[in-house]
Amino acid sequence: MSEERLPPVTQVAVVSFALVVSAGIYLAALLPHHVALGPAVALLACSALLLVGNVIALVLAPAFNWPVFLGVAKWALLAYVVIAGFIEYVFVKDGTRGGVLAILTCSLVVFAVHVPLLIGFTVARYQPR
């Protein structure tokens, strides 16, 4: 059986999720007091970098089934944009504003993009071109 090597997208995504979830927990744990945004920004930036790294690694992968990936990921993206939208709505509704809201919004963007990417990848890696 011939096997094509693919980048470690799943492992990188796990680390990225862990970082972005940590940023969210850090902010949520300290509300409503003044929160030092530095640690959350650092965690979010690392998570976003891993997301970008995953996208680049996939683009450079020679034998990846893009049609299957895109067919799955677009619907997953729609679903996760709705989910992230709900969570954002609750944050806005309860009066979260400013830097905290910006970080939480960016965290949700990372979440809403990375989960569909991972779902699409997991499906496509088992589908030969």
Add this chain to the structure above:
Amino acid sequence: MADIAVPAPGAVAEAPPRPAFQIVPLRGLPIVAAVLVGLVVAIESDKLWALDFFHVAGGGLWTGFDLFLGFVLGPILGRLAIPARVEMTTRLMPKMLLIMPTLVTVTLASGWQLGHKLGTIQSGYAHHGWIVASYIVVGVMAVIALSVLEPANVAVLYELKKPRPSPEVIQRLMKRFIYTAGITGAMQIATLIIMTKVATA
């Protein structure tokens, strides 16, 4: 460590019989939409009962599903004969793709709003440590579910849609699904302890 693209190695000439199914059951979408509309109404009205209902009902079902899948159905599924496992999977997994994200969204969104209303998410709350512990438990479950469990679930269904699905691929993905369902089931016990502690504090 790198992931491997597996070109459907063990594709068999005679695939086990499978019922026709949709990966995402479209008939369930109106129900999901109705639940989400109810959630928005509850949050907008900011009524204690409505928020409590969505949080307790959603959280109870989420915990129950995870415990049942992790400790009852998962082990049974792992021991079934292949055709029975395939049939069970094609009937169960599509529904789970709609049910679980909906329950998680409802529980978290109503829970945050409820915590805001009751003051339990404020860092000055007497039992704030338990609340932060619940964030951590939910965070770990989210990382496991989103990075392993759900992608495996979708990939199994996609494989089963093929005219000749690979038993090897299905077995590998199902193993991931069953193990991670067990882990999230175990973590739900921590959720039960934390939530009952907060509710009786």
